[in-house]
Amino acid sequence: MLVLGIETSCDETAAALVADGTILSNVIASQIDLHARFGGIVPEVASRKHVEAIGYVIQEAFDSAGKTHTEVDAVAVTSKYGLVGSLIVGVSAAKAMAYALKVPLIGIHHIEGHIFANILSNPGTPLPHVCLTVSGGHTMLVHVKELCQYEVMGNTLDDAAGEAFDKISKFLGLGFPGGPAIESLATQGNRAAFNLPRPLGRSRSFDFSFSGLKTSVVNMFKGRDRETLPLPDIAASFQQAVVDVLVSKTLQAALHKGVSAVSITGGVSINSRLREDFSAACGRQGLQVFFPRRDLCTDNAAMVAAAGAARLKYGEMSQLDLNAIPNAPLESIGCAGKHC
Ligand code: KG4
Ligand code: ZN
Numbered sequence: 001m002l003v004l005g006i007e008t009s010c011d012e013t014a015a016a017l018v019a020d021g022t023i024l025s026n027v028i029a030s031q032i033d034l035h036a037r038f039g040g041i042v043p044e045v046a047s048r049k050h051v052e053a054i055g056y057v058i059q060e061a062f063d064s065a066g067k068t069h070t071e072v073d074a075v076a077v078t079s080k081y082g083l084v085g086s087l088i089v090g091v092s093a094a095k096a097m098a099y100a101l102k103v104p105l106i107g108i109h110h111i112e113g114h115i116f117a118n119i120l121s122n123p124g125t126p127l128p129h130v131c132l133t134v135s136g137g138h139t140m141l142v143h144v145k146e147l148c149q150y151e152v153m154g155n156t157l158d159d160a161a162g163e164a165f166d167k168i169s170k171f172l173g174l175g176f177p178g179g180p181a182i183e184s185l186a187t188q189g190n191r192a193a194f195n196l197p198r199p200l201g202r203s204r205s206f207d208f209s210f211s212g213l214k215t216s217v218v219n220m221f222k223g224r225d226r227e228t229l230p231l232p233d234i235a236a237s238f239q240q241a242v243v244d245v246l247v248s249k250t251l252q253a254a255l256h257k258g259v260s261a262v263s264i265t266g267g268v269s270i271n272s273r274l275r276e277d278f279s280a281a282c283g284r285q286g287l288q289v290f291f292p293r294r295d296l297c298t299d300n301a302a303m304v305a306a307a308g309a310a311r312l313k314y315g316e317m318s319q320l321d322l323n324a325i326p327n328a329p330l331e332s333i334g335c336a337g338k339h340c
Helices: 032-036 043-065 084-101 110-121 161-171 178-186 211-221 231-257 272-285 302-313
Strands: 002-007 012-019 022-030 074-080 105-109 129-134 139-146 149-154 261-265 288-290
Touching: 002 043, 002 084, 002 302, 012 043, 012 302, 022 043, 032 043, 043 084, 074 084, 074 110, 074 302, 084 105, 105 110, 105 302, 110 129, 110 139, 110 261, 110 302, 129 231, 139 231, 149 231, 161 178, 161 211, 161 231, 178 231, 178 272, 211 231, 231 261, 231 272, 261 272, 272 288
Parallel strands: 002 074, 074 105, 129 261, 261 288
Antiparallel strands: 002 012, 012 022, 129 139, 139 149
C-alpha cells in the first residue's frame, strides 16, 4: 500500500511516500532559519510559511519517489497535537488530495507519528514496550501495548526537554535551535563541572519538569559577562542533567511495566550523549533500546505515513470533516485494532 504522509504540526513542512514500510521519499522544508532570529517558533509565521511551501513539498515527494498521484492508495496527515494554524494547512492539503484522488484519508496524532518513526526504523521493536518522545514540544512516556494502543505514563509538567535546551542556548547566546549548539559545545566541557538539580529524579511519578533546572542555570550565571562564562562546562553539565533525568525516568517506567524494550524518539533523541547513556543503562538492566534513524528523529512525514498505514490496515479512516485539534490527548485517539 502506497501512503502519502503529510506533517505540518510545528515548523517543518513535510511530505513523504511510504510503501509497505519502505520510505520512497521523505521531503522536509525546514523553517528553522526563519524562526532563529526570534529565538523560537512564531506560530503565525509558521502557518504562513506552510501555506507557501506545502504544494511544492508534496510535489517533490512524488518527483523524488518517481511516483504519480494516481498510484497513491491513501493519504495520512497529522491532525492532532501541535500549533493549530500549522496543523490546519496540512489537514486542508490532505483532504484536497484524498478527495481528488478518491482514496481514504486518515488523521494521525503527532505523538503516534513519533512512536512510528522508531517502528519504521526498527520493525523488530518488541511489543509491548515503553516509548519516550522527547523533542521541542513534548517529553512524554508512553506504554505502547500494541500498535495503535497507548497509555500515557508521564508528561512534562512545564518545559519540554528540547525547549529547555533551546532556552539555555538562548541564555548563553548560542542561537536556535539549542540542542545541536549545546551538544557540540558540551563535547569540549566537563559534565561534572556544576552540580545541577535532577528535577523529579527521585519522585515516583513518571512526569518530568525542566523549568527548575533551567532557572538554576540562569541563577548561577546571570549578570556575568558572557566572555567570562565557562560555556563548554555549562553546556556539558546542563546536558548531563537533562539526560540523567530522561534515562532514569524511562528505565523506572520500563521496570514498572515489566517490558523488555524501550524506544526513544523526537528531536532530542539525536543527541549522542543521550544515546550513549541510554545504551549503557539499558545494557545494565538487560533492556533492549531502539532509536529511529537520525533523519526520522525530528518531525517528518514518513512517520505519519507509517502510522496511517497501520491504522488503515485495521480498517480505520477519517471523513472529510477531519479537523485540526491542537491539544488532543494521545489516549483520545482510541485503538483501531480489532485485537484490543
Ligand atoms: O522533534 P522536533 O523536530 O520538533 C518538535 O516536535 O518539537 O524537535 C526539535 C527539538 C528542538 O528543541 C531542538 O533543540 C532539539 O529537538 N534537538 C536536540 C538536538 N537536535 C535537536 N536536542 C539535543 N541534542 C541535539 N543534538
Ligand atoms: Zn514532534
